[in-house]
Amino acid sequence: MTTAPGARRVQRYDVASLLDVAVRVFTERGYDGTSMEDLARAAGVSKSSIYHHVEGKEHLLRLALERALDPLFAVLAEPGATSGPSLGRLEHVLRREVEVLVAELPYVTLLLRVRGNTGTEQWALARRRDFDAEVVALVRAAAAEGALRADVDPALATRLVFGMINSVVEWYRPEGPRDARSRSGLRPDAGRLTDGVLTLVLDGLRAR
Amino acid sequence: MTTAPGARRVQRYDVASLLDVAVRVFTERGYDGTSMEDLARAAGVSKSSIYHHVEGKEHLLRLALERALDPLFAVLAEPGATSGPSLGRLEHVLRREVEVLVAELPYVTLLLRVRGNTGTEQWALARRRDFDAEVVALVRAAAAEGALRADVDPALATRLVFGMINSVVEWYRPEGPRDARSRSGLRPDAGRLTDGVLTLVLDGLRAR
Numbered sequence: 001m002t003t004a005p006g007a008r009r010v011q012r013y014d015v016a017s018l019l020d021v022a023v024r025v026f027t028e029r030g031y032d033g034t035s036m037e038d039l040a041r042a043a044g045v046s047k048s049s050i051y052h053h054v055e056g057k058e059h060l061l062r063l064a065l066e067r068a069l070d071p072l073f074a075v076l077a078e079p080g081a082t083s084g085p086s087l088g089r090l091e092h093v094l095r096r097e098v099e100v101l102v103a104e105l106p107y108v109t110l111l112l113r114v115r116g117n118t119g120t121e122q123w124a125l126a127r128r129r130d131f132d133a134e135v136v137a138l139v140r141a142a143a144a145e146g147a148l149r150a151d152v153d154p155a156l157a158t159r160l161v162f163g164m165i166n167s168v169v170e171w172y173r174p175e176g177p178r179d180a181r182s183r184s185g186l187r188p189d190a191g192r193l194t195d196g197v198l199t200l201v202l203d204g205l206r207a208r
Numbered sequence: 209m210t211t212a213p214g215a216r217r218v219q220r221y222d223v224a225s226l227l228d229v230a231v232r233v234f235t236e237r238g239y240d241g242t243s244m245e246d247l248a249r250a251a252g253v254s255k256s257s258i259y260h261h262v263e264g265k266e267h268l269l270r271l272a273l274e275r276a277l278d279p280l281f282a283v284l285a286e287p288g289a290t291s292g293p294s295l296g297r298l299e300h301v302l303r304r305e306v307e308v309l310v311a312e313l314p315y316v317t318l319l320l321r322v323r324g325n326t327g328t329e330q331w332a333l334a335r336r337r338d339f340d341a342e343v344v345a346l347v348r349a350a351a352a353e354g355a356l357r358a359d360v361d362p363a364l365a366t367r368l369v370f371g372m373i374n375s376v377v378e379w380y381r382p383e384g385p386r387d388a389r390s391r392s393g394l395r396p397d398a399g400r401l402t403d404g405v406l407t408l409v410l411d412g413l414r415a416r
Contacts, residue, residue, distance in 0.1 A: 087414070139413075148413050152404045155394050160408055163375025164368050171367060186363050196360045200368055204412035205347075205356050206295070 015053050018043055019067065022060040023106045031061055031116055058120050065114065065124045068107040071100045073127075076134055086141035087148065093135060094201060098165055098194045102174065109169040132158065161201050168193065223261045226251055227275065230268040231314045239269055239324055266328050273322065273332045276315040279308045281335075284342055294350035301343060302409060306373055306402045310382065317377040340366065369409050376401065 021043040025034050036057055040047045054060050075081060080092035101108045114124045139154040148154075174190060188196065229251040233242050244265055248255045262268050283289060288300035309316045322332045347362040356365075382398060396404065 147415055149407070149411070149415050152407050152413075153396065153400075156396055156401070156404045157408060157413060159379060159394060160372050160375070160405060161413070163378070164372035167368070167371025167375055170371070186367060188361065188364055192361075193364070196364045197368060199357070199360050200365060200412065201408075202412045202414045203357070204408065204410045205360075205365060205369070206410045207355055207357050 014045075014049075015063075018045075018050065018053060019060065019064055020106070023064045023067075023110050026061065026064065027106065027110050027113060031057075031114070031118075031121065058118055061118075062120045062123075064107055065111055065120065068100075068104050068111040069124065069127050069131075071104060072097065072108075072131055075100065076131070085147065086138055086145050090135070090138045090142050091198065091202065093138060094161070094165070095194055095198055098168070098197050099190065101165065101168055102172065102190045102193065105169060105172065105174075112166050112169060132162065135162075164201065165197060168197070222253075222257075223271075226253075226258060226261060227268065227272055228314070231272045231275075231318050234269065234272065235314065235318050235321060239265075239322070239326075239329065266326055269326075270328045270331075272315055273319055273328065276308075276312050276319040277332065277335050277339075279312060280305065280316075280339055283308065284339070293355065294346055294353050295355035298343070298346040298350050299406065299410065301346060302369070302373070303402055303406055306376070306405050307398065309373065309376055310380065310398045310401065313377060313380065313382075320374050320377060340370065343370075372409065373405060376405075 018039075022039055025038055025042050029038065034057065036047050036050065039057070039060070040050055043050070050060075054063065075093055075096040078092065078096065080096075081089050083089070111124060111128070114121050114128075136155055136158045139148065139158050142148045143150060143154055148157075171186070172193065174187065226247075230247055233246055233250050237246065242265065244255050244258065247265070247268070248258055251258070258268075262271065283301055283304040286300065286304065288304075289297050291297070319332060319336065322329050322336075344363055344366045347356065347366050350356045351358060351362055356362075379394070380401065382395065
C-alpha cells in the first residue's frame with residue numbers, strides 16, 4: 001500500500017528532472033546536436049530508463065516547449081486579457097508574459113531558440129506566430145480605441161516590444177552563480193523587472 | 209600599366225568578399241564549428257588563397273567584428289554624441305546605433321552572437337561592454353538632468369533598450385528573399401524602423 005504511491009512519486013520526479021536536464025542540453029547544444037546518449041549521460045541514467053518515461057527525443061522537446069507555450073496561451077484566456085478596454089488587456093498580457101518568462105526561464109529560452117524542421121519545431125513556431133498574432137490584434141484594437149500612438153505601425157511596434165521582452169532570457173539570472181553574461185551584476189527582482197518593462201513599453205524613457 | 213591597378217582591385221575585392229562569406233558561415237555554424245576548409249569551400253577558393261589575404265580564421269573573425277565595432281564606436285565620437293544636453297546625445301547615439309545595425313546587419317549579427325573564449329572573442333565582448341557602459345553613462349547623465357523618468361534603474365533601462373534594438377537582427381531583412389523568420393512580411397524601410405525604435409524607446413506605445 002505504501003510502495004505504489006512512492007513509486008508514482010519517484011516516476012513523476014524523474015520526468016520533471018529529465019525535462020530540466022533536456023531543456024538545458026537542448027539549449028546548450030541545439031536540438032539537432034543532441035543525441036539520446038547525450039541526454040542519458042547528462043541525466044546520469046540509461047537510455048532505456050528515459051524510454052520508460054518518454055517516446056524519444058522529440059517527445060521530450062514537445063513536453064519542454066509545452067511548458068513554455070501552455071502558460072503563455074493560458075494568459076490570453078485570463079479575465080484581464082479578455083475583458084475591458086484593449087489597452088488594459090494589452091498591459092495585462094505583456095505583464096503576465098514577462099512573469100511567465102521569468103517563472104519558466106529555461107523553457108521560454110528554448111522556445112525562443114527553436115528553428116528547425118521537425119514536426120514539433122514547426123508546431124512550436126506556428127504556436128509562437130499564433131501568440132504574436134493575438135498580441136498584434138490587441139495592439140491594433142488599442143490603437144483603434146485611440147489609446148496608442150498612431151505613428152508607429154502596430155506590427156512593427158509588437159515586434160520591437162517582443163524583442164525587448166524576449167531579450168530578458170539572454171541576461172536575466174534571478175539566482176545561481178553569475179556567469180559571463182551577467183557580469184554586470186544587474187539582477188532586479190522579478191517584480192522590478194516586470195514593472196521596468198511595462199513602464200518602458202507603455203511610456204518610454206523620457207520624463208513627462 | 210593596366211595590370212597592376214587591376215590586380216590590386218581584384219585583391220581588394222577578394223578580401224571584402226571573403227569577409228562576406230566568413231561572416232555568413234561564422235553566423236550559421238558558429239565560429240568554433242567553422243574550419244578553414246569550410247570557409248574555402250563556401251568562398252569557392254583554396255585555403256592557400258585565403259592565407260594569401262589573412263593570417264587565419266581568427267584574423268577573419270577580427271576583421272568581421274571590427275566592421276561592426278568600428279562604426280559603433282565612431283558614433284560615440286560624433287558631434288551629436290559629444291555636445292549638448294545628455295538626452296539629445298543619447299537620442300543621437302541610439303538612432304545612429306540602429307543605422308549602423310541596418311548598414312552592417314550581418315556583421316552586427318555576428319558581434320551579438322560572439323560567446324567564445326578565443327582572444328578575439330574576449331576582445332569583442334570587452335568592446336561591447338565598453339560600448340554599453342558609455343550608453344549607461346549617458347542614460348545616467350540624462351536622468352540626473354531630469355530628462356528621463358526616475359522610476360526605472362538606468363542599467364536595467366539600458367539593457368532593455370539594447371534588447372529591443374539588438375532584436376532587430378533576428379527578423380529585419382531589408383532585401384533579398386523572405387525566409388521563415390520574415391514570413392510576416394514586416395519590412396519597414398530603414399528610416400521608418402529607426403523612427404519606430406526611437407519613438408518607442410523615448411515615449412512608449414501609449415497615446416499622450
